[in-house]
């Protein structure tokens with residue numbers, strides 16, 4: 173018998189906010205234990221939550237990016253959950269009226285294009301961190317992450333295997349980063365995913381027994397876990413190796429196996445009820461319109477526009493649209509220098525080289541695109557040589573406030589138009605290398621490169637290559 | 653509400669109840685259910701779900717971070733704390 177896999181995903185994404193969802197504590201990653209806590213987020217009695225408006229902005233943004241209907245009245249609910257990483261013994265989340273519902277995302281795989289339906293997106297607070305290995309018999313609790321804002325994106329069970337799941341997650345990743353909803357760092361846990369999987373005979377309309385793997389945080393692990401679970405389910409159905417039960421399983425990526433954790437709580441066990449302390453949020457027309465107007469162009473729209481309007485090659489456009497940070501830098505640079513091809517070239521070669529050398533990813537690009545535009549103009553106008561332009565760029569990575577023109581001036585990187593000085597350098601080069609001169613005259617045109625290089629080095633790169641080249645040829649011709 | 657439901661709820665909430673308390677609770681819910689049954693005959697088809705009793709909507713704040721409380725002050729009333737953490741009896745699945 174042939175089987176098909178049915179997969180639905182719950183993707184948790186930490187939102188790019190300064191503060192937590194219901195209190196003013198910092199939401200930044202990486203502080204010492206309990207440095208970002210207050211009476212509200214560590215569950216002291218009597219403290220009242222107040223919603224962070226930015227969380228609603230970003231929840232709506234995500235909803236619109238994923239073609240959802242936005243609930244214009246959205247409410248928060250309590251989800252009972254008794255565990256020390258949640259000090260209130262409940263999580264404040266959305267159950268009855270989540271911010272966004274009924275969306276869809278288009279993905280593309282080797283089998284073609286497909287629409288994946290989004291059931292809902294809800295806003296909620298993250299849980300704290302428990303540390304078990306400091307002392308025996310004692311658990312240490314860190315509430316820094318408690319109440320850090322999240323959205324959970326719940327898909328319908330429309331995915332049929334690892335390839336589609338990866339395509340879907342990559343699409344979410346790109347859309348959410350383009351819209352600056354989240355930095356979506358798998359490795360820091362700011363994007364993580366629960367995989368709900370079942371297997372049924374091909375063509376059947378009934379769903380099989382479903383298992384859930386929680387808190388997956390790498391694409392390769394997700395792909396491996398799906399292959400493993402699918403095989404385990406089919407083996408159980410075909411050969412009766414085990415009886416499948418609805419349960420939560422933990423994926424061990426080192427061993428390449430999944431393990432049963434606990435019986436999945438049913439919705440009733442969470443005893444959701446409206447949170448009387450958080451007032452309903454009503455999204456009026458002005459608010460809705462403001463978020464709609466702030467939505468970015470989609471990556472593929474940018475790519476098409478870069479090619480058709482700005483004349484970039486397919487390759488350059490595809491490189492730039494890998495990341496919102498690269499696009500922003502490019503567009504800012506073009507707004508100053510007006511030279512799209514030059515700007516693309518600088519970013520896709522020189523900027524990429526520096527990012528690679530410093531082991532930075534695209535999203536860590538922090539230089540000011542407008543300054544890059546100014547630098548491109550300096551080089552295009554022949555005021556700074558290309559090689560020295562790279563030095564200015566490296567300095568801009570170290571200090572983002574640098575003005576390229578001022579920096580080039582102060583560090584002797586401006587092209588000299590003092591032809592007297594260039595003449596002197598050429599004369600010296602010619603007299604020191606008569607062989608190259610003779611070779612050039614006998615028709616070996618490449619021989620001039622040695623002389624050219626010598627002069628450029630002597631001039632510290634501060635010379636228009638075209639001018640130097642012409643003057644050098646004239647000087648050689650003038651020798652007898 | 654029956655004994656099985658009550659057993660599950662006390663387990664989920666980590667409560668321990670005496671037999672007398674259990675009987676009281678079950679009797680209490682039985683009375684509530686009668687009241688609810690009386691309400692259920694009313695047609696509420698066109699009535700909107702009430703989320704809050706107060707007519708206050710959209711209480712939001714700007715996204716500005718602040719840290720007005722110290723960890724030491726917050727942990728001063730804790731039964732056990734150390735190395736910057738709250739300490740609780742070990743919980744591992």
Ligand SMILES: [Zn+2]
Nearest residue numbers: 195197210213
């Ligand atoms: Zn707080």
